[in-house]
Amino acid sequence: MTAASIDTTAATSAQVPLPRRIAMVLATMTIATVFYLAINTYPLRQPRLLPLTFVDEWIGWQAWTIWPYWLLLFTGPALLLSIRERNLLLATLRAYAIAMSLNAAIWLAWPTRMLRSGLPEGMDPFTAFAWHCLYALDDVNNCFPSGHITIPAVVAVGAGLQYPRARPWIWLTLIALAPSVISTGQHYAWDIAGGLATATIGLLLAGVPLWRPGAAPLLQPQ
Secondary structure, three states: OOHHHHHHHHHHOOEOOHHHHHHHHHHHHHHHHHHHHHHHHOOOOOOEEOOOOHHHHHHOOOHHHHHHHHHHHHHHHHHHHHOOEHHHHHHHHHHHHHHHHHHHHHHHHOOEEOOOOOOOOOOOHHHHHHHHHHHHHOOOEOOOOOHHHHHHHHHHHHHHHHOHHHHHHHHHHHHHHOOHHHHOOOOOHHHHHHHHHHHHHHHHHHOOOOOOOOOHHHOOOO
16 A cells, blocks of 8 residues: 555544534534525515425325424434544535535525415424424525425435445435425425435535545445
8 A cells, every 4th residue: 555545544534523523513504504594584585486396285284294304404413413534524514515505596596485374273282382493493485495405415425425334224314304394384396306406516516525436435434
């Protein structure tokens, strides 16, 4: 093995301590959340109403799916915190920043909104509280593209490289939780497609080691 390859392997396998990871993730998520909430509350243009698709009508609105929806929201930060390899974490954060910047550009230039119906009666107190928290934090604007899809899609790639054996379970979990963005009335099918598109662009532009062939074996096996 050459000295260059040893240096590359050592650099790639450098670990980021948990406190620093927490600080990095908190800073990234806070900036993105504050910016989103600001332009969601005060859009620069009149938001356009997106049409329903047959997928939205088929899935419908289900009160209980507030729980998988909240779980999806926390999955992104949790997976991001789990990435220990320095180069991989930095590449994932780059992809996150690029993808969310694309989302923000669309939200600013072409804001959208969706219809939101009132909450039904008869929900248990915990479910009702979860819904009231959601409605208090998130408005009906800027639903396309869905950042709730962009973020976990980006982070799942980085986490899947960090933990290759867990990769199928990571993606199966996200696929199972993703419909909750529709069944809670937070997004339409269009928004999911848009979120996946910006996630893909962010991952492609982030570069090594997310998309370079042969990059994953440099990471420490899990």
